[in-house]
Amino acid sequence: MKNPFLPSAIAAAVLTLLNQTAAQAQTAEAPAAEPSKEVSKEIQQVVVTGVASARGVRKVDSAFSITTANEEQLKQAAPSSTADIMKIVPGVYAESTGGQSGANIEVRGFPSGSDSPFVSVQMMGNPIFPPPTLSFFEGSSAFRLDDTIERVEVLRGGPSTIWSNGQPGATMNFILKEGTDTPEGTVRFTTGTGSMRRVDMYYGGKISDGWYGSVGGFYRKTDGVRDAGFPADDGHQITATLTRNLDQGKLTLYARSTDDKNAFYTGVPLISSNGGHTISEFPGFNPLTGTLMSGEMRNFTIEAAPGKTLTKDLGDGRGLKATVFGANFDQKIGDWSVSNKFNRFDGDLNTIAMFTGNNPLSMNDYINAAIASANSNPATVAAAGGKLATAGTATYVHGGAVNGNQQVVQAGLWAVEKQLKSFTDELRVSKEIFKGNTVTVGGYFADYSSHDVWYLGNSHLMTAVPQASLINVTLNNGVIVSKNGTDGNVFYAPVASYDGRNTAGFVSDEWQVNDKIKVDFGMRHEQQKISGTISNLMSADTDNNPLTVYNNGTSMPDGSNTYLSRTDSANSFTIGGNYKLAKDTSVFVRANRGHTFVSFDDIRGAGTQAAANDRNLLPTPKVSQYEIGFKTASQLYTAYINAFHTEFDGIAFSQVLSNGQELHSVSGSKGNGVEFEVAVRPIENLQLQLTGDYQKSEYRDNPATAGKTVQRQPKLQFRFTPTYRIPFGEGNAAKLYATYTSIGERWADQANQQYLPSYRTIDAGVLFSLGDKIEVRLAGTNLNNELGLTEGNSRLTTGNTGPINARPLFGRTWEASLLYRF
Template sequence: MKQSKQFALSTVALAVLTLVGQAQAAGQAAPQEGTNATVTQEIQQVVVTGTASASGTRKIDTAFSITTATEEQLKSASPSSTADVLKLVPGVYAEATGGQSGANVEVRGFPSGSDSPFVSVQLNGNPVYPVPVLSFFEGTSAFRLDDTIERVEVLRGGPSTIYSVGQPGATMNFILKKGDDVPERTIRLTTGTGNLRRGDVFLGGKLAEGWYGTIGGFYRKTDGVRDAQFPADDGGQLTATITRKLDGGEITAYVRATDEKNAFYTGVPLISSNEGRTITEFPGFDPLTGTLMSNELRHFTLDAAPGKTLERDLADGRGMKAAVWGVNYEQKVAGWDVSNKANYFDGDLNTIAMFTGNNPLTAAAYLAAANASYNPTAAATSGSITYVNGGGAVDPNQQVVQAGLWSVEKKLTSFTDELRVSREVFPGHTLTAGGYYANYKSDDEWYLGNSHLMTATPNARLIDVGLTNGTVVSRNGVDGPVNYAPQARYKGHNLALFIADEWKISDALRVDAGFRREKQSLKASISGLATGDTDNNPLTVYNNSTSMATSSFSPLERDDSASSFTAGGIYKLTRDSSVFVRANTGHTFIYFDDMRNAGSQAVLNDRNRIPTPKVTQYEAGFKTANSLYSAYINAFFTDFSGISFQQLLANGNVLYSVSGSRGHGVEFELALRPIKNLQLSLSGDYQKSEYKDNPTIAGNEVQRQPNLQFRFSPSYRIPLGDNNLKLYGTYTYIGDRWADQENRSYLPSYKTLDLGALFSIGDKWEVRVSATNLTDELGLTEGNSRLTGAQASGPINARPIFGRAVEASLLYRF
């Protein structure tokens, strides 16, 4: 790690010294010969996320940190999911190894242990769902990538605390293509690893005078890199927009409907040694392509209550059946810039998935433990342990694991609206005021636990266990009851008012400040819980303590208010280079799950137990772009307080804690173009973040965040007459991390290599071939989150990155 750290930091330091020294000397010099359209586009690129004006600001003129990616940059990155796009963003680490949904995303120094509470996903500036995270839901799960996306903008901190949902972490804004005078019509077919079959189509253009429209989408079916013996992804999406040009503005309406099943991957067996510093393959189990899921496990039954069983299908995974409708209006009216963005979201985002539990052990050890619990006077080997499918005794030395097959049904609806008005009240002085409203609901029905005993092999087999005293420990593989089965109905609404002021002091200096006041009101109705024996047979111990929702519901409610503030300034060194500073204070409110976990109105009202988290951030940065190089570099400091954590254990218990954190570091996006058609890019961050406020973990590193991560991405374009060949690749380094707050479970560093080629044949055809994790690197994104303490030596469960995957696509423009 030391060499990688020295390489990244020395590169950044050299870039800062060189570029700042050259900025003034460069002045207003004309672009160098050989400047291509891509470079010109970067220099002139306008961003709309985090800007006071709906029309946006040149990226290089913004006084905050923002990363952008065009459609081509997104395709070259070969993201495996929406969350995986965030690997392009310095200061963000996305654990996208669960598949299309259910990612864990950490933002620079912000303390989070799972999901993505500090990342908000937007479509055309509207939050897809106004709450960034709930249990079994995070924002990227409600979004799928396709050819209807023009670009993505990811704002980190800065003025995001003022606008829209007021996210203090990262705001990920996807911008849809809109039709224009030049029609765009494409068909793309893709195949690849896992028997991938995918088709994309996009049509866009002018409909009539002043009217423009688009329609597009995809359908795919694949077994996935990890073959579960059933489709990993199966379904598609359709998106349409219509735009009406107005005098001094436009109005755009859009709709996006998604119906897709997506398998969800959790841990697999591995071997840990050297206190977790060394991770190797578990005998007979390929950690890069294997999964415990199988056709034998695919269809399972939940023993929910006496006389009540529920059938579920693992192939449904963490899929999505939902639609979002939106309208964006922008126009200059009587000297005022008026903008209104509204949308409505309605969908089911259920989780039907496997969650691994205890570490692997031998079948003999499992049988011995069962006898100790239920047949203590007998020998440790008393009883039988057999396969469910086909019978036959299980070898006592066979490694076995327990995994829960869970069902969480979640129906989400929301409406959001943001209105802004801006006016230059006198030359160089622009005032912006507005309001934001969100109304949202979540109806939940959970069945957690439901442990199954199976072989620790790819595409596992289920196991039955019976003891000589008649005790049935496992039947049809089920060896544990549903241990947590709440039903709940939640609703909330937020109202915020904000005002921002921008003052152009001179042609070189501009400052701005903004203030936001927001109130949130939440209500919930949560079922009581009781335990019972669903078959009234004490010898069938696997269902003797089944959790069941009662007919009694507890009402809970809570109101919170908070203020946010931002102030910053930018100084132009030249037309295309600048330095900036930024400070902000922000917050996050509690979410529905905090209400459920509180258990009572008294605990919910206790601000010491469930506070409103607050964060303060400071940034200073440098930006420049020209034909030879571009650089976006910023140093940051974060101070976080009052965030409550919940860790759900394998036995259904929940651990609680309240902590804060403090962090600092540097983020960088650098590109060098030493000769025509060659670009060398380096992006990443170095940060140091530690917990504070909680004496049991104060001084420990914030969990799951690497101190150093970077991506080195060279690309070279070879003109071939009317054709072009682009070769590109990325070397990625992810530093070591701790999987837990106690810093006892170690996650080693890892590195990957991706390669790709794009062959453009005239104006009509494109052939793209790409490969990710070409070297089959074994890297972990997650330890065993269902257990506490140090990562054991010997067999463990953990979640690795995906193995080598190759894709090839053919695109035709017509």
């Protein structure tokens, strides 16, 4: 393996040489123009994510890649969900078209096919739930946006490999508002697409000498951006903080309670042609606004076992019912600085949702396939008295015959219960050893669990139209293919309880060599112990009738369990340096090596203890990253640009197909690219911003995929955002803004068989500020109604041509809000 310290050693030498050269050639600088208030905030922006000190470091002086967004920048981005914030972060591609929860988030050069294994979500510097991803859970699903958020910081790679839960990919850290000496209160009313009704409130201020508090939250009800025929998003949240200012320190307590139900949107019927390069509307189905879900199937039944049926509600979707409590303590004690962060998370993150299966086909073709399947099964033929089926009848569940040319689809109505709990704590102690050199030592502890009850499969036959109708099918030999729309059994129904514990120790050294050079180094050793008790499964006919083929072979626990466990340990490091070319301009270099551990789902998929312990089957993936970047901020322009190289060694992939089959593979990857965040202010009140990245990332170490492009990640993506502010009258202004987004072509799968074409969208908005008290905002997204795909059919492995299921962007949406500040 290449020596990871070599690039950093060379970089350190270059920084020293630059410093000596600059010292010899120093000349007087002309005084710069006084920056505007907004630009001054950007120049002085302090980030606290990825640094040893609780007091943080200026963004332009940080030796790593980090994107920040304050409250106004978040509102201007108009994110449709927490995951959708990542669209403002170069090097990250977020597929947030599933709704509020269940996003797929890819990080540049990191091989992932679903969920967000390389994105950690934090609140106040604490991971909300330590593992970033489990099946049917990804970190952004455990967090909801509202007006209690002061800002977000998104760190890519860098020193995050040694702090907190050691995420080598991206860390999204939300910082809450806290009370100050100046009381502040807001109330905001919002309406928009899907009959949205939402109110956000916040108030913060001083309680007494040294004590400050804040409280806020939201209530929302909406039919959703895709009309399912029933309320889709319904929920509320409340967040509070209590802060005590200490002599040379601070203690902040925070708590959040969320109860939110969100529809989860999966694929819809589309037409694919030209090898997937051309995507068009499926006849009778608007892919921008439609969904197969309907009121007819909202309350559906699961045949779980003989004599056991369950009723579930699609309106529950992928919801969050959880509480988070935490505390941040920072104190200076003589020459020592002590910091401790902990939180406790307890919540249900259930998934009651539709998952599309096979591609659309005609009713006649479906019946012919059903006849062939029934006639090839000896048990079914015997139950029919030896009579073979020669024809079938299809009727709507609500009455009436189905035309043989009617296009139909199959979709599973799945139910997954997940009860998650976790406790995390991180302690840091720092001391200046000699002038400019500070050493930090500390430890991290996490204890977490997940209790799962799954019912996958439960296929339903329906028309390929928005708000689909369910279909019954019987064959002329007495075989019942579909009853009340159900045409498939529950094919996977494990009950499992998992426990995990991570402990880590770390040490870092930060040295301000002189007023221009700062270097840092850190190491971390971490151990993970996970275990699971998973039910063994059997197959049975829930009604003991071979003619009802839709429930034959139903998966269910057999009453016994398998206990599996796994222990791993790994080392991580980071080394970097920052050289100041001028007061607000610097260059940085960074190298790190991080890791990820296997998860609960990995050991469950292994099946046996021997397989769970097999490091070839389930490796501990390692990732090396190298970066060199440039940062500058001035009245005229702001620029954050960095080049990166990643090398990923071994990660286990799994994929659940439409028939319940699980595919497993192990691959590595490598990638190179450049990220950019550039803003130019050529005249007063006008800003032109360009953000994005170009990368070339491909798989390696697996003959089946080596040389293929890493799935779901575009080579080029960028966002161009002009903003113009128009002052009028005393303290009044109108701000116009728009964003042109370009997402390049991608592959939906590792084998590069499912092509996803590039797409372009236009968003726009206007904000009216009427004095200091009132704000009126009107914003729209995808104003050009672009038909872009974020995901192909993840339940199939082959290329798609003709009728397909895939998940497109939401169509044109709008939102209007009125805010009153008091």
